Amino acid sequence: MEETTRICIVRHGETTWNAEKRIQGQIDIGLNALGQTQATAAAKWLSGQPVAALYSSDLLRARQTAERIAVSLSLLPTLRPEFRERRYGLFEGLTYDESRARYPAEYQAFERRDPDFVIPQGGESLRQLYDRVRTGLQRVATEHQGATVLVVTHGGVLDIVNRLVRGTSLSRPRDFLIPNAGISWVSLCGERWALDTWGGTEHLAMVGLDELP
Template sequence: MPITRICLVRHGETAWNADKRIQGQIDVGLNAAGLAQAEAAANWLSGQAVVALYSSNLLRARQTAECIAASLHLIPTFRPEFRERRYGLFESLTYDESRARYPAEYRLFEGRDPDFVIPYGGESLRQLHERVSTGLLRVAADHRGQTIVVVTHGGVLDVVNRLVRGNPLSSPRDFLIPNAGINWISVADDRWGLESWGDTGHLTVVGLDELP
């Protein structure tokens, strides 16, 4: 059966990552370290037989994807289904500020209640999972038996890892999601597999994992 391989790349570092500030769907560009990480990921991927490049349309992902596109000689396709989770009232706050200002809401967020919709325009983990899995199945179906790259975000990768391993959304995180980390998954007949996760060997300075 044809196996579709998907390389998922988290965007490079931003100043808000360094500050542990929740970006969500606020557009924040890469900092100098993030641009260097994006170039490093692009150089590493240049030897891969990639036929298509997809990305979130948020600025930090777009900038990362544009570096990879130049290396692979591809034109990126921007898809909103690969955007970061909408964090509602937490967006623009640090994790510590979110916990202090909204303790009840933060407990539900930190406890990974799959159906907790973050107030003021946020998403639940289940809503995010549905959005992301639909997007992944769509690109996999469009490139059956081929290799593609998707540039995305930490919250998206958080649910992807659980999707491919068959773990519940509520389970504690037991894996890393570094900035500009390389993650390989595969799918055949709607059955997902995990090949490798959180690789940072291409980076001079290991990317941040500031997520809770």
């Protein structure tokens, strides 16, 4: 009988740039006061879960979220750059509206989710991001077969995770929420991924932002 590996995936808490709808990408922005509260609430909610290992993106907002969860689980977070946010290239530092106004052609390709559109000035395509995230998830699942592990990451990564486990197209419009500090569970049995629960916010006094387009 094949073992099932469970992965809990938590989006980082809110940042000031999330609230401003400003594209962070791999710019290293920390949590704001609300984001710190959200991270603490997620940590309390997850306390007592039988988690074998804790992984996190190495970007500050994810690390700060993971550090609070680590205390509640008595674990040390392992940083994995494959769980970083997508590189948004020339859009990084701009709001979505500013990006649309300043780079209309590039934003149109971004908005229609062209899988092979590489955002200029150091950005990634959705397909490149998919390959990176799939490799990272598979690595974690292989290292902890049959166990429960936790990953703290970003909205763009969670978008890919949802499509990976559901088998939906990268170009399909998003039909799910990705709230700050939302908690999702996926599992892998053999070679079959499954979506168990998605974007849970029961632990939050106020539902976290989903500022992504």
